[in-house]
Amino acid sequence: MKVTNKQIINVFWKHVRKYPVVTAMLLTGTFSVYTVEIITPWFYKKFFDTLAAPIANGADILVHTLFIIIALELLAWLIYRLNAVGLVRLETRVLADLNETSFNYLICHSYSFFTNSFAGSLVRKVNRLSRAFEEVADQVQFxxxxxxxxxxxxxxxxxxxxxxLTATLGVWVIIFLTANYFFARWKQPYEIAKSMKDTEATGVLADAIGNSTTIKLFTGHEHEKQRYHNIIEEWRKVYSFTWNISEIAYGVQSLLMIAIEFIMLYIAIKLWRVGILTVGDFVLIQIYIIRLMRQLWDFGRILRRFYMAFADAAEMVEILELPHEIKDRKTAKELAVRQGKIEFNNVDFGFHQTRKVLNRFNLVIQPGERVALVGPSGAGKSTITHLLFRFFEIDAGHILIDGQDISKVTQKSLRDQIALVPQEPILFHRTLLDNIRYGQRGASDAEVVEAAKKAHCHDFINELPFGYDTYVGERGIKLSGGERQRVAIARAILKNAPILVLDEATSSLDSESEALIQDALRELMKGKTVIVIAHRLSTILSMDRIIVIENGKVIDMGTHQELLNRQGIYKKLWEIQAGGFLP
Structure with missing residues (x-):
């Protein structure tokens, strides 16, 4: 989706108009400063006319005129300083608002949106939007x-x-502004290309840094260096091209300014010879030409900065204009879970039109039932739980919780009723206390500690230098895989939702820790509807029912022993895992 400059301006204006008084004061102040600058040269004209034609009280007139000039300059200085204070007040508030708007809208995008986007690139886009506004506001004001x-x-x-002189200057101004405008319009696609290359380079950089361990394990340093070199070289070429054409524009601009200064003074000499202009008029014209050139010299740069700012803002505005893929209906109600019964009725789902993951999938999980989903990789096990959380919209059918269609309830109320312990838990770069408390953000410290004890992570937390106030690093990198998983389990325990999803929740634990966690999970599962995604079949022997899934359909179900008694996929998977890798 291509974003127009009008859409970008609308986003900026929506945030600026919340502060009408400060905005009006800034516009009035700026207008006043430069109006004073237009008036002041007339007193210079009077000053030099008096010098050129001495009169009896000429000295008094000169002194009086000088004081007026100083007074006007001081007035302009004072208004300018007050404007600067007002601009700081306005810009900081709007910058904060833009960052919040971007974050609030971005964070509500769908699961698939984030899986298809680089985290580093998204951060860059958010920051660029606020910087783009700052650039636009400064250019408008100054x-x-x-x-x-x-x-x-x-x-x-x-x-x-x-x-x-007026007609000559007016025609020149029109030619100058028109040429700069069309040049800036012509250059904008190259500015956008430069901005996109910059974002792409940021994404490659973030991707490599985030996978630094993988690079070391597979000795991919040279490969990654070459990959980054290639994208930086593409960026350099685009940047070099835009820079070079800007320098050409500045050269043409200088020639036009030399030409108008010569033409204006030449005409002024002709008019002076016939007595129309005075010596003071030459001073007036020269000051006006200098001030006009000072402003017009930057016109091309103003346009280019506008377009550069719009190019920077376009990527984030595109995200702001992109409708959320998963949205609550206007009539959506709060989900009320009294029993915890889950039903999948004729559910169809596919990530692409040509690739169906679930095909008329049917499954009923009774209240309080503990169910395990097993099957080969790609069978659709994780997709089932993603659909239960409504991370994706289904293509057909219905998913019900206690008879309530989850597409007709609010996403917040739905996800409040389900706790998840993922296979690879990712933690915030916050304290352990904050990470566990995320399951129930109003929980007391004592409740957090109690959940940690049940998840058997209290002991290792106490051994850390700062205990529960220890920061875990980006994505929890400072903790081992097993420690991260136990923190995720503690978070789920604290949430205490009526429906629990365990995605191989003990896969990263050693045998001793797993035995402890299994006890905690058995306690956690009491009175809850539980779905376990199992890769290690030894962890699901005590499940009430095991559902075997293949190609998006339920092909078998029963207890562990019942399934072993049949000649099916489950028995084959069990024999493979029970046999291990030894002959």
Whole structure:
């Protein structure tokens, strides 16, 4: 989806208009500063006209004029300083609002959105949006408004002295602005390409850093260096091209400014010779030309910075404009779980139209029943639990909890009723106390510690230098796999949801820890509806029912012993695992 500049401006304006008083004061102040700059040269004209034609009280007039000039300059300085304070107040608030808006909307995107996106690139996009606004706000405040006031004011001022000079200057300004505008429009796609390459390079960098261990294990240093070199070289070429054409533009711009200064002064000399202009008019014209050039010199840069800012903002605005894939219905109700019965009725689901994962899938799990899902890789076991959490929308059929269609309840109430212990738990770079408390954010410290004890992670936490206040590192990297999993179990224990999903929850534990955790899980599972995704069949022997899944369908079910008595996939999987790797 291509984002237009209008959409970007609308996003910025939606956040700016929340502060109308400060915004109005800034606009008025900026207009006033540059209006004073248009008026001041007239007093310089009077000053030099007085010098050129001495009169009896000329000295008094000069002193009086000088004080007026100083007073106007001080007034402009004061307003400018006040504006700077106001701009800080406005920009910091809008920057904070933009960051919050981006985060709040981004974090509610779907599971598939995040699996298809680089975390580093998303962070970059959020930061770029706020930086883009800062750039746009600064350009409007310090460049665009001053440019408009200066150009209009100077044309009006010059018109009081000569229509010929006004017409000449006006035509030149139109040519100059039009040329810069079309050049900036032509250059924008290259700025966008540069921005996209920058984001791509950030994603490659973040991907490599996040997989530094894998790179070491597979000695992929040279491969990754070459990969990063290739993307940086592509970025360099685009950046070099945009830089070079900018330098060409600056060169043409300089020639145009030299030309108008010569033309204006040449015409002024002609008018002075016939007595239309005075010496003071030359001072007035020269000051106006200098100030006009100062503003117009930056016009191309203003446009380019606008387009660069829009290019930077476009990627995040595209995300803000992208509808959330999973949304609550307007009539969605809170899910009320009284028993915990789960039903999959004729459920169809596929990640692609050509690849169905579940095909008319049917399964009923009774309240309080402990069910294990087994089957070969790719059978659809994890997909079933993802659909239960409503991470994806199903293509057909219904998923019910206590007779309530989960597509008709709020996502928050649905996920509040289900606890998950994943196979590879990922923790926040926060303290252990915060990570466990995430299961129930209002829990007391004592409740957190109690959950940790039940999950058998209290002992290893106490051995850490800062105990429960220990930061676990990005994604919990400072903990072992088993320690991370026990923290995830403690979090699930604290949540105490009526439905529990265990995705091979003991896979990362050693035998001693697994025995302890199995006790904790048995306690945790009491009175709950439990779904266990099992890869190690030895962990599900005590399940009430084992569901065998293949190609998105239930092909068998029963207890462990019942399934062993049949000549099916379960028995084959059991024999493979029981036999191990030894002959």
């Amino acid at each position: 460049s665009l408004i001053p440019l408009i006031v200066t150009v209009v004011g100077i044309l009006i001022g010059v018109s009081f002295r000569s229509i010929v």
